[in-house]
Amino acid sequence: LNEDITxxxxxxxxxxxxxxxxxxxxxxxxxxNHVHALAILVSTFYHELEPLALDQKTFEEYTEKTAFERPLTSGVAYALRVLHLMRERFEEQQGWTIKKMETEDQTLSQDLVPENLDPSPVQEEYAPVIFTQKTVSHIVSIDMMSGKEDRENILRARASGKGVLTSPFKLLKSNHLGVVLTFAVYNTHLPPDATQMQRINATVGYLGASYDVPSLVEKLLHQLASKQTIIVNVYDSTNKSAPINMYGKDGMDTGLLHISNLDFGDPARKHEMHCRFKEKP
Ligand code: WA2
Structure with a gap:
C-alpha cells in the first residue's frame, strides 16, 4: 500500500x-514567433519603404497594442546597425549620441536615463536602440554591442538568421535575472541557405525582446491553483555542472524531485524545470 502511494x-x-x-x-x-514577426515588420516598413514608414511613435503604439501577443516579455526594442564611419551623420540625424551600457556600480550611483550615460567609445560598429516599446524606453540610444550578453546575442543572431537567447543576466532597471531574445533584420531577401558571411553583410539591425523571468513565471504559475502544492524552480542548465537559477528559491531539498525539460527554441541553450512537493507525506 505504501509503495502504491509513493x-x-x-x-x-x-x-x-x-x-x-x-x-x-x-x-x-x-x-x-511574434517577436520574429515584429522583426519582419520592421524590415518591411523601415528598411524597404522610401520614405521611411516607421518611427518611434508608430513602433510604440503598435507594440503596446500587440503586447498581449508576447506573453512573458517585458518589452521589445529595435537597434540599428551603425558602422563607425556613419556615426557622426547618424548622431546628427537622431539629435543624440550613442551611449555606452552602464556597469552595475554606475547604475547604483545614478538614475538610468540616457542623459546620464557616457557616450560610447570608438568602435568598429554600434547597435544603438532607436525604437522601443514604452516599457523599455530607458534603453533608447544605448549601444547594445557594449553589453557582453547583448553583444554575443547580436553576433550569433545575425550569423545564424535564427532567434537566439542570452544566458540569464541582470537586465537594466531590473532587480532580477532575465534573458534577451534577438532576431537580426536583413536588408535583402536572403536565401534560406545563405552563408554566415552573406548574413553578416546583409544585417541592418536587431529586434530584441527582454524577459524578466522571475516575475513572469510567477504570473504564469499564479494562474494555476497549485502554488500551495508544489515548489517550482527554473534553471538555465546550458552548463551542466553550473546551472543558473532563473526562478524560485535555490537550495530547496525536500524529497521527491521531478525534472521537466524546457525547450525555448535556441539549441545553444538548455533549460529545465524542477518540481518538488511542498510538504513531505
Ligand atoms: N532590453 C531590455 N533591457 C535590457 C537589455 C535589452 N536588450 N539588455 C540589458 N537590459 C534591442 O538584441 C537587440 C535588447 C536588445 C535588442
Missing part, C-alpha cells in the same frame, strides 16, 4: 511539473 505521488508530481513546463514553453514559443 508511486501515485511520483506520477502526480511528474504530471503537474510537465504541465507547467509545457505551459511555460508554449507561452515562450508564442511570444518568440
Amino acid at each position: 508511486l501515485r505521488r511520483k506520477e502526480m508530481l511528474a504530471s503537474m511539473c510537465d504541465e507547467r513546463a509545457r505551459m511555460l514553453q508554449d507561452q515562450f514559443n508564442v511570444s518568440m
Whole structure:
C-alpha cells in the first residue's frame, strides 16, 4: 500500500511539473514567433519603404497594442546597425549620441536615463536602440554591442538568421535575472541557405525582446491553483555542472524531485524545470 502511494505521488508530481513546463514553453514559443514577426515588420516598413514608414511613435503604439501577443516579455526594442564611419551623420540625424551600457556600480550611483550615460567609445560598429516599446524606453540610444550578453546575442543572431537567447543576466532597471531574445533584420531577401558571411553583410539591425523571468513565471504559475502544492524552480542548465537559477528559491531539498525539460527554441541553450512537493507525506 505504501509503495502504491509513493508511486501515485511520483506520477502526480511528474504530471503537474510537465504541465507547467509545457505551459511555460508554449507561452515562450508564442511570444518568440511574434517577436520574429515584429522583426519582419520592421524590415518591411523601415528598411524597404522610401520614405521611411516607421518611427518611434508608430513602433510604440503598435507594440503596446500587440503586447498581449508576447506573453512573458517585458518589452521589445529595435537597434540599428551603425558602422563607425556613419556615426557622426547618424548622431546628427537622431539629435543624440550613442551611449555606452552602464556597469552595475554606475547604475547604483545614478538614475538610468540616457542623459546620464557616457557616450560610447570608438568602435568598429554600434547597435544603438532607436525604437522601443514604452516599457523599455530607458534603453533608447544605448549601444547594445557594449553589453557582453547583448553583444554575443547580436553576433550569433545575425550569423545564424535564427532567434537566439542570452544566458540569464541582470537586465537594466531590473532587480532580477532575465534573458534577451534577438532576431537580426536583413536588408535583402536572403536565401534560406545563405552563408554566415552573406548574413553578416546583409544585417541592418536587431529586434530584441527582454524577459524578466522571475516575475513572469510567477504570473504564469499564479494562474494555476497549485502554488500551495508544489515548489517550482527554473534553471538555465546550458552548463551542466553550473546551472543558473532563473526562478524560485535555490537550495530547496525536500524529497521527491521531478525534472521537466524546457525547450525555448535556441539549441545553444538548455533549460529545465524542477518540481518538488511542498510538504513531505
Ligand atoms: N532590453 C531590455 N533591457 C535590457 C537589455 C535589452 N536588450 N539588455 C540589458 N537590459 C534591442 O538584441 C537587440 C535588447 C536588445 C535588442
